[in-house]
Amino acid sequence: MSQNHNLDATWQYHSGTKHSHLSVRMDPHVLDWDNKPLLFKIYPTLEVLRLPKDFHETGSPALSAIAAPNSAAEGNSVPDLETLAQLLFFSAGVTRSKKHAQGETFFRAAACTGALYEIELYVVCADLPSNDQRPTDPPALPAGVYHFGAAEFGLRQLRSGDFRQAIVEAAGGEPSLAHAPVIVICTGTYWRNAWKYRSRTYRHFGWDNGTILANLLAMSSASKLPAKIITGFVDSQVNTLLGLDTKREVAFSLVSVGCTSSPTPKVPAIEKIELPIVAYSEREVDYPAMRKMHEASSLDSAEEVAAWRGKTPPHPSASAKGTATELRPLDDSAAPDTIEKVISRRGSTRQFSRDPLTLAQLSTILDRPTRGIPADFLDPSGARLNDLYLIVNNVVGLSPGSYFYRWEENQLELLKSGDFRDKAGYLGLEQQIPADAAVDVFFLADLKKILGRYGNRGYRAAQLEAGILGGRMYLAAYSQKLGASGLTFYDDDVVNFFSPHARGKSAIFLMALGRSVARK
Numbered sequence: 001m002s003q004n005h006n007l008d009a010t011w012q013y014h015s016g017t018k019h020s021h022l023s024v025r026m027d028p029h030v031l032d033w034d035n036k037p038l039l040f041k042i043y044p045t046l047e048v049l050r051l052p053k054d055f056h057e058t059g060s061p062a063l064s065a066i067a068a069p070n071s072a073a074e075g076n077s078v079p080d081l082e083t084l085a086q087l088l089f090f091s092a093g094v095t096r097s098k099k100h101a102q103g104e105t106f107f108r109a110a111a112c113t114g115a116l117y118e119i120e121l122y123v124v125c126a127d128l129p130s131n132d133q134r135p136t137d138p139p140a141l142p143a144g145v146y147h148f149g150a151a152e153f154g155l156r157q158l159r160s161g162d163f164r165q166a167i168v169e170a171a172g173g174e175p176s177l178a179h180a181p182v183i184v185i186c187t188g189t190y191w192r193n194a195w196k197y198r199s200r201t202y203r204h205f206g207w208d209n210g211t212i213l214a215n216l217l218a219m220s221s222a223s224k225l226p227a228k229i230i231t232g233f234v235d236s237q238v239n240t241l242l243g244l245d246t247k248r249e250v251a252f253s254l255v256s257v258g259c260t261s262s263p264t265p266k267v268p269a270i271e272k273i274e275l276p277i278v279a280y281s282e283r284e285v286d287y288p289a290m291r292k293m294h295e296a297s298s299l300d301s302a303e304e305v306a307a308w309r310g311k312t313p314p315h316p317s318a319s320a321k322g323t324a325t326e327l328r329p330l331d332d333s334a335a336p337d338t339i340e341k342v343i344s345r346r347g348s349t350r351q352f353s354r355d356p357l358t359l360a361q362l363s364t365i366l367d368r369p370t371r372g373i374p375a376d377f378l379d380p381s382g383a384r385l386n387d388l389y390l391i392v393n394n395v396v397g398l399s400p401g402s403y404f405y406r407w408e409e410n411q412l413e414l415l416k417s418g419d420f421r422d423k424a425g426y427l428g429l430e431q432q433i434p435a436d437a438a439v440d441v442f443f444l445a446d447l448k449k450i451l452g453r454y455g456n457r458g459y460r461a462a463q464l465e466a467g468i469l470g471g472r473m474y475l476a477a478y479s480q481k482l483g484a485s486g487l488t489f490y491d492d493d494v495v496n497f498f499s500p501h502a503r504g505k506s507a508i509f510l511m512a513l514g515r516s517v518a519r520k
């Protein structure tokens with residue numbers, strides 16, 4: 001029997017990893033730079049199959065790509081190898097690098113806490129063609145299980161053969177997987193992020209996986225491929241297929257990409273694989289609280305998964321008590337850059353200028369990302385787990401103060417007027433970034449309701465949804481040549497600040513938005 005409905009596990013983990021003014025002083029953490037983990041997973045004994053990098057242009061404006069994910073699993077849309085390469089590059093590829101005193105950081109397409117990039121991607125696929133495939137050619141990518149090597153921009157084959165049915169079964173027959181020629185599996189590697197963030201890393205799995213998925217969904221939409229996120233699966237079956245050492249790395253989410261009418265073949269025998277990998281650090285520190293949280297949110301059987309999936313708890317919100325301002329989002333012509341161009345120029349703002357956003361710019365950043373995420377925990381489409389609360393510091397057309405985003409009505413409800421810049425800086429872990437931003441968007445969720453419906457697994461889903469929305473906000477901001485940064489926060493102080501409206505909810509995520517000070 002799984003522990004999924006023993007909810008003490010989540011409450012213990014969540015409370016035990018809260019930040020507060022006191023906790024960061026009572027329990028400071030000094031970084032051991034000599035033991036900093038490697039930023040890549042490398043299998044030294046496997047050959048790399050280099051991926052093509054001569055991408056075709058999708059021509060899709062970023063704002064459309066973010067807002068219109070395509071989840072309809074019908075017809076025949078099989079990505080060729082070039083398209084798969086493009087999806088992987090703009091989701092988790094190395095887009096720039098920077099030398100510094102401690103070495104060199106290779107930044108990736110999606111934002112990640114501490115630039116530690118603990119999320120790894122794997123591909124389980126059918127035979128895939130090339131973009132100029134002739135009927136007699138062998139497949140450009142033979143069916144198999146592959147690890148995506150971001151460092152080399154290549155794939156390493158872990159298993160040869162078509163193993164998709166193993167994932168379909170692990171996910172309790174989830175229909176989008178049953179028709180997907182490509183399944184992307186995202187895993188989290190504890191130590192790679194825990195080196196800096198210790199036990200809080202399990203929350204970061206959701207955030208950092210989410211920003212990657214925001215890009216992957218947008219790129220799939222721009223490439224006219226259906227895609228859907230699946231968080232319900234039998235953990236042990238997926239981990240075994242990838243040959244993971246689960247004390248160190250675990251599967252976190254799956255994505256079905258494309259659609260084919262051919263049925264998935266019977267699964268070949270799944271032999272045990274134990275492949276050597278290059279050590280991340282000289283020594284690794286174990287933080288058992290995360291493994292406990294992961295185990296308590298694991299699902300044990302296909303029947304449990306099938307029963308787990310589906311109907312999101314309803315999200316009624318009381319009628320607005322404060323003044324409500326209608327959002328006025330821009331259309332694509334105001335920000336026509338393609339999704340690839342926007343992902344390529346994205347980076348987290350290191351300093352905001354305190355200059356204002358317009359209401360139209362903010363409206364666009366709220367409206368496009370919140371039009372629905374195709375995911376197995378969001379049913380019907382358009383359902384959601386998180387609520388958005390804002391501190392507005394400087395937006396033309398909105399008085400400074402705290403606000404609640406009325407999602408269905410596309411309105412901002414004023415909760416409290418006032419200058420909360422200093423407060424925003426404090427709530428964002430006493431950093432300058434949230435104090436200087438034009439707007440800070442706090443994500444809060446009613447965990448009691450979510451866990452009641454989905455068990456501990458709902459905690460993974462709430463963190464992941466926040467990461468996806470946050471990742472989309474990055475893209476909506478950068479498509480308008482504005483700045484953005486994810487941030488961490490003082491949990492209970494955030495909830496108290498937005499109470500009584502937010503009473504009973506939990507702080508999940510934070511995004512700062514505004515205008516960046518140009519870097520020298």
Ligand SMILES: Cc1cc2nc3c(=O)[nH]c(=O)nc-3n(C[C@H](O)[C@H](O)[C@H](O)COP(=O)(O)O)c2cc1C
Binds near residue numbers: 112
């Ligand atoms: C969820 C999340 C939380 C973050 N928290 C902070 C933070 O508290 N302070 C900060 O300076 N940067 C923060 N960042 C920004 C990361 O440091 C940044 O994404 C990383 O260095 C990679 O750089 P890039 O986003 O420019 O590609 C956060 C990013 C994410 C995605």
